[in-house]
Amino acid sequence: MRSTPAALGGPPAFAEPVALTRPTVPPPDAVADDIGAVLESGMLTNGRHVAAFESAVAAYLGVPHVVAVSNCTTGLVLLLRCLGVRGSVVLPSFTFMATGHAADWNGLDIRFADSAPRTCTVDPASVRAGMDADCGAVMAVHTFGAPCAVDELQGLCDRSGVPLVVDAAHGFGAGYPDGTMVGGKATAEVFSLSPTKTLSTGEGGLIATRDADLAAELRVAREYGNPGTYDSRFIGLNGRMTELSGLLGHAALARFPEWLERRRRLAESYVSHLAGLPGISFQEVPAGARSSYKDFTVAVDPAGFGLTRDQLAECLRRENVSTRSYFSPPLHRQTAYRRFRPTVPLTGTDTLAERRLTLPLYSHMPADVVERICAVVHTLHRHREELAARLVAGPGAAAGSRAAAGPGAAA
Numbered sequence: 001m002r003s004t005p006a007a008l009g010g011p012p013a014f015a016e017p018v019a020l021t022r023p024t025v026p027p028p029d030a031v032a033d034d035i036g037a038v039l040e041s042g043m044l045t046n047g048r049h050v051a052a053f054e055s056a057v058a059a060y061l062g063v064p065h066v067v068a069v070s071n072c073t074t075g076l077v078l079l080l081r082c083l084g085v086r087g088s089v090v091l092p093s094f095t096f097m098a099t100g101h102a103a104d105w106n107g108l109d110i111r112f113a114d115s116a117p118r119t120c121t122v123d124p125a126s127v128r129a130g131m132d133a134d135c136g137a138v139m140a141v142h143t144f145g146a147p148c149a150v151d152e153l154q155g156l157c158d159r160s161g162v163p164l165v166v167d168a169a170h171g172f173g174a175g176y177p178d179g180t181m182v183g184g185k186a187t188a189e190v191f192s193l194s195p196t197k198t199l200s201t202g203e204g205g206l207i208a209t210r211d212a213d214l215a216a217e218l219r220v221a222r223e224y225g226n227p228g229t230y231d232s233r234f235i236g237l238n239g240r241m242t243e244l245s246g247l248l249g250h251a252a253l254a255r256f257p258e259w260l261e262r263r264r265r266l267a268e269s270y271v272s273h274l275a276g277l278p279g280i281s282f283q284e285v286p287a288g289a290r291s292s293y294k295d296f297t298v299a300v301d302p303a304g305f306g307l308t309r310d311q312l313a314e315c316l317r318r319e320n321v322s323t324r325s326y327f328s329p330p331l332h333r334q335t336a337y338r339r340f341r342p343t344v345p346l347t348g349t350d351t352l353a354e355r356r357l358t359l360p361l362y363s364h365m366p367a368d369v370v371e372r373i374c375a376v377v378h379t380l381h382r383h384r385e386e387l388a389a390r391l392v393a394g395p396g397a398a399a400g401s402r403a404a405a406g407p408g409a410a411a
């Protein structure tokens with residue numbers, strides 16, 4: 001391809017903006033009757049559709065107990081509350097803010113752990129270094145959909161007698177190296193069903209656990225801590241899922257395996273078209289594991305590629321391709337987390353935050369869009385010297401990269 005990059009005055013590669021992600025949902029006709037019936041039933045929240053969705057998810061994941069909640073953040077807050085976690089909690093700095101927020105809502109002292117630049121998931125050696133005498137729990141994340149080193153982390157937690165709480169917001173559909181689905185390990189795993197995740201109900205969350213007592217406690221917790229006697233036993237929340245979300249989730253789940261396969265093929269297409277480009281590398285998934293590819297992310301090494309991550313993002317923005325710099329800034333550099341001083345080195349986290357770029361991906365994205373985005377990246381690489389000179393000198397380069405990571409980046 002010889003086209004001129006838009007940043008050098010050419011026309012944008014895409015006439016219409018390519019969204020970073022879009023929720024894949026069942027066809028409206030498939031749910032219209034059920035939605036009508038719910039509206040007429042007078043039962044709008046936590047009823048039979050939520051219960052049916054919970055059972056279907058439990059069967060899909062191969063986990064005995066699934067508790068549906070209003071969103072993943074609430075699920076994490078309630079889970080830490082039900083486990084009675086006190087003291088400090090070790091969690092990755094390289095994650096979405098909700099992981100840390102859930103710990104802080106429980107009044108816990110946060111100890112950041114580092115993440116590995118190749119896997120993007122929390123480094124067990126760093127977790128171990130962060131576990132002090134006060135440690136009440138460890139939280140881990142299946143970052144971008146790739147399973148974290150859950151068995152190693154479980155070993156650390158078992159030795160200290162503390163729970164392992166997994167923020168599985170990105171992991172619905174992912175698989176562990178032993179062939180089981182993400183959701184069945186740790187003390188509990190919490191999924192998000194918000195619109196940017198692999199399965200969405202608009203808003204929603206799912207807590208999966210093998211612990212029957214914990215599941216029963218979580219069902220009370222999502223009802224304000226009221227066991228049904230109107231005498232609250234502890235401070236819960238309203239964490240219920242609505243019936244409309246439940247029925248949407250149930251209808252989506254039936255179609256989900258097909259959507260997931262399509263998503264994986266698109267991710268593989270990215271890899272095959274970008275492989276070999278100097279300075280571009282991919283997220284490593286543990287041997288035998290399967291990513292859900294909530295996000296498709298590349299690492300941009302400026303020495304190899306010839307452009308920095310932010311320069312590449314700015315060039316793609318001008319081609320009408322949306323990207324995000326997840327997770328930059330990482331938690332330990334965010335304003336709300338300033339009072340938690342790092343106790344271990346976070347160099348892997350800083351490298352990830354500086355180099356990782358998330359490219360557009362959603363399950364029903366047309367295959368040729370991936371190919372065209374890859375062709376654009378190749379073109380930008382060929383023009384790297386001119387582009388680097390132009391973007392350093394040009395006005396608006398900094399403003400542009402801010403816009404590329406701007407509003408709408410949430411969740």
Ligand SMILES: *Cc1c(COP(=O)(O)O)cnc(C)c1O
Binds near residue numbers: 074194204
């Ligand atoms: C999206 C997300 C959450 C929050 O999920 P909600 O359902 O929006 O509350 C938590 N953790 C991570 C890592 C996320 O990406």
